[in-house]
Amino acid sequence: MKTLKIPEATIIRLSVYSRYLTEVDRKGIVTISSGEIAEGxxxxxxxxxxxLAYFGExxxxxVGYNVKDLRRHILKILGLSVDWSVTLVGLGNLGLAxxxxxxxxxxxxxxxxxxxxxxxxAATKINGVDVMPLERLVEVVKQNRTQIGIITVPAAxxxxxxDMMVKAGVQAILNFAPVVLNVPAEIELRNxxxxxxxxxxxxxxxxxxx
Amino acid sequence: MKTLKIPEATIIRLSVYSRYLTEVDRKGIVTISSGEIAEGxxxxxxxxxxxLAYFGExxxxxVGYNVKDLRRHILKILGLSVDWSVTLVGLGNLGLAxxxxxxxxxxxxxxxxxxxxxxxxAATKINGVDVMPLERLVEVVKQNRTQIGIITVPAAxxxxxxDMMVKAGVQAILNFAPVVLNVPAEIELRNxxxxxxxxxxxxxxxxxxx
DNA sequence: GATAGATAGTGATATAATGAACAATAAAAA
DNA sequence: TTTTTATTGTTCATTATATCACTATCTATC
Ligand SMILES: NC(=O)c1ccc[n+]([C@@H]2O[C@H](COP(=O)([O-])OP(=O)(O)OC[C@H]3O[C@@H](n4cnc5c(N)ncnc54)[C@H](O)[C@@H]3O)[C@@H](O)[C@H]2O)c1
Ligand SMILES: NC(=O)c1ccc[n+]([C@@H]2O[C@H](COP(=O)([O-])OP(=O)(O)OC[C@H]3O[C@@H](n4cnc5c(N)ncnc54)[C@H](O)[C@@H]3O)[C@@H](O)[C@H]2O)c1
Numbered sequence: 001m002k003t004l005k006i007p008e009a010t011i012i013r014l015s016v017y018s019r020y021l022t023e024v025d026r027k028g029i030v031t032i033s034s035g036e037i038a039e040g041x042x043x044x045x046x047x048x049x050x051x052l053a054y055f056g057e058x059x060x061x062x063v064g065y066n067v068k069d070l071r072r073h074i075l076k077i078l079g080l081s082v083d084w085s086v087t088l089v090g091l092g093n094l095g096l097a098x099x100x101x102x103x104x105x106x107x108x109x110x111x112x113x114x115x116x117x118x119x120x121x122a123a124t125k126i127n128g129v130d131v132m133p134l135e136r137l138v139e140v141v142k143q144n145r146t147q148i149g150i151i152t153v154p155a156a157x158x159x160x161x162x163d164m165m166v167k168a169g170v171q172a173i174l175n176f177a178p179v180v181l182n183v184p185a186e187i188e189l190r191n192x193x194x195x196x197x198x199x200x201x202x203x204x205x206x207x208x209x210x
Numbered sequence: 211m212k213t214l215k216i217p218e219a220t221i222i223r224l225s226v227y228s229r230y231l232t233e234v235d236r237k238g239i240v241t242i243s244s245g246e247i248a249e250g251x252x253x254x255x256x257x258x259x260x261x262l263a264y265f266g267e268x269x270x271x272x273v274g275y276n277v278k279d280l281r282r283h284i285l286k287i288l289g290l291s292v293d294w295s296v297t298l299v300g301l302g303n304l305g306l307a308x309x310x311x312x313x314x315x316x317x318x319x320x321x322x323x324x325x326x327x328x329x330x331x332a333a334t335k336i337n338g339v340d341v342m343p344l345e346r347l348v349e350v351v352k353q354n355r356t357q358i359g360i361i362t363v364p365a366a367x368x369x370x371x372x373d374m375m376v377k378a379g380v381q382a383i384l385n386f387a388p389v390v391l392n393v394p395a396e397i398e399l400r401n402x403x404x405x406x407x408x409x410x411x412x413x414x415x416x417x418x419x420x
Numbered sequence: 421g422a423t424a425g426a427t428a429g430t431g432a433t434a435t436a437a438t439g440a441a442c443a444a445t446a447a448a449a450a
Numbered sequence: 451t452t453t454t455t456a457t458t459g460t461t462c463a464t465t466a467t468a469t470c471a472c473t474a475t476c477t478a479t480c
Contacts (some may be wrong), residue, residue: 007467011413015406019388033427041390045427046469053429061428062476079412086408093307098404100303103388107405148411172411178229178313180251188414190407194308195317196225197400198296201358201382202289203221204398217437243457255457256439263459271458272446 010051014074016041017048021071033064083108085146087170089161090153091116091131094176098150099126112144113137117157134164141168148172155179162189220261224284226251227258231281243274293318295356297380299371300363301326301341304386308360309336322354323347327367344374351378358382365389372399 020040024032034052038045052058052070055077059065075081086109088095098104099111114131116122122133132140141149149165151158151173158177165173172188175181183189230250234242244262248255262268262280265287269275285291296319298305308314309321324341326332332343342350351359359375361368361383368387375383382398385391393399 005466008410009467011410012406014413015409016390016403019405020390035427044469046471049428049430050468057429059428060476061474062426062478064427077413078409079416080409084408084412093310097303097307101404103405104408107409109405109408147415148408171415174407174411180226180230188411190411192402192404192407193226194311194402195229195313195319196222197384197402198294198314198319198358199225199288199290199317200218200221201384201398201400202294203224203287205357205381206289215436219437245457254439256441257437259457259459260438267459269458270446271444272448272456274457 006054010054011078013041013043013047013051015078017051018071018074018078018080021067021074025067025071029067031064032067032070034059036064080108083110084148085110085112085144086148086150087111087113087115087137087141087144087146087165088150088152089115089134089137089165090151090157091118091121091126092152095150095152096126098152099129109148112146113140137164138168141165141170146170148174151175151177151181153177216264220264221288223251223253223257223261225288227261228281228284228288228290231277231284235277235281239277241274242277242280244269246274290318293320294358295320295322295354296358296360297321297323297325297347297351297354297356297375298360298362299325299344299347299375300361300367301328301331301336302362305360305362306336308362309339319358322356323350344371347374348378351375351380356380358384361385361387361391363387 017037020037021032024040034045034048037048055073058070058073086104088099088111091099091114099114104111111127111129114126114129115134115137116131117134119133122131124131146168147170149170149172151161153161155177158175158179159181162173162175162181162183166183166187170187173181173183175189175191178193178195181189227247230247231242234250244255244258247258265283268280268283296314298309298321301309301324309324314321321337321339324336324339325344325347326341327344329343332341334341356378357380359380359382361371363371365387368385368389369391372383372385372391372393376393376397380397383391383393385399385401388403388405391399
């Protein structure tokens with residue numbers, strides 16, 4: 001197995017390229033150059049070509065890339081040529097926003113189960129998905145072969161939920177609680193920390209000081 | 211002006227350290243070593259010391275760091291020793307989650323105005339803040355000397371909102387719409403792309419292929 | 421066909437970030 | 451005091467990432 005190390009920054013950019021190509025494709029444009037992609041997403045043309053070069057040769061010299069083809073290739077690379085089953089735990093304000101967000105489904109992320117401890121919530125239905133009590137998490141997630149878990153519970157409860165998700169066999173967790181989670185090495189974990197984003201901004205605003 | 215370049219990764223970690231220190235401080239712990247911080251947030255001890263070294267000497271050799279002091283220093287570095295005025299545009303599902311989130315206020319981010327085109331929404335009040343129509347954005351944001359704008363409108367409207375925010379004098383924008391925005395170089399811009407986060411996960415799950 | 425113009429792919433180079441090692445130094449113990 | 455122990459601050463090496471410059475190759479035109 002060739003284990004060529006791909007920078008995470010490259011993956012993030014690929015995701016952005018693919019979104020941009022979707023937009024370009026909608027306008028009916030057939031061919032695009034690395035320079036035009038670069039322009040559209042705010043990076044250098046060399047960067048675009050380098051990123052793509054990790055995965056093969058998708059363009060034609062002197063011409064550029066076929067928009068539809070390149071888009072399809074990138075989606076394949078990102079693992080988006082198939083649907084993913086996602087569970088969300090914690091149907092608070094943020095959890096509700098995420099479950100009702102159309103953009104996820106468009107990219108193949110299907111929320112197949114929702115859990116919350118609040119008995120009032122664990123009786124409702126969101127987009128045709130029942131909200132269930134925590135006790136059923138392991139069972140249901142196992143049964144659905146759900147691969148991805150989203151955590152939107154208060155920080156204090158997040159580690160417990162992560163443990164349950166791991167027990168239920170998820171392969172990846174997206175955590176919105178502002179806390180450092182411990183999971184086995186084979187589980188992919190990403191933290192989305194919204195406050196941190198604001199703090200990077202405030203640092204940069206005041207960065208003259210250094 | 212000494213323009214020492216600080217890696218963005220350092221800033222993100224500082225934010226995480228400060229949050230961890232808040233937690234440690236609550237437990238009444240007075241002193242902490244770089245190794246303990248590292249353990250708590252999942253990085254290497256050398257990394258912790260390196261990150262801090264950009265800004266000064268905060269520890270005592272042979273002893274470690276005073277928790278309260280270090281926390282205060284980091285908050286100062288991040289620009290969190292003062293409050294920030296924030297405006298949010300687009301009171302949809304995500305916008306509502308963000309405006310009602312307590313964690314921002316705790317770190318000094320005060321949402322001082324909210325705007326939405328929907329006349330039904332532009333009459334309500336969230337946490338004592340009136341929701342106003344877009345027409346008032348420039349005026350109100352200017353008057354409040356608001357420094358930070360959060361964009362949670364549909365992608366198609368995001369660039370317009372960014373332009374208005376710039377016109378109104380914000381210094382930084384946090385954009386949740388999945389689109390690449392153009393703003394003047396002096397404006398700090400960060401994009402939070404939630405779908406990208408899921409896609410990094412799916413890439414990594416399937417990364418055996420490369 | 422041959423030639424010109426455009427643009428992808430790529431190896432070399434530069435820059436940045438991380439990691440490991442260690443000297444400096446403060447506190448505690450002898 | 452002196453010695454030992456702990457742990458920082460910092461240097462140097464390594465690794466990772468981005469940029470640059472060049473070569474290969476395609477299309478269109480003469
Ligand atoms: N709302 C935001 O904009 C925002 C921003 C940044 C971070 N976050 C983080 O996201 C998480 C959720 O935020 P929120 O604003 O939606 O909070 P919320 O209080 O609105 O929602 C939390 C939900 O989790 C449920 N819950 C509590 N304990 C649970 C458990 N053990 N198992 C299952 N469900 C449980 C609650 O019933 C509630 O429905 C928090 O960790 C918060 O810090 C939120
Ligand atoms: N909801 C999520 O979980 C989620 C996740 C990822 C990205 N996003 C992005 O965040 C943005 C908002 O998402 P959402 O789910 O809250 O959408 P939403 O449709 O629930 O809310 C959008 C809000 O913006 C308002 N609006 C529309 N045009 C406007 C304009 N020109 N000026 C001011 N307000 C305007 C609408 O009235 C509505 O209240 C979108 O760009 C979406 O792609 C959302």
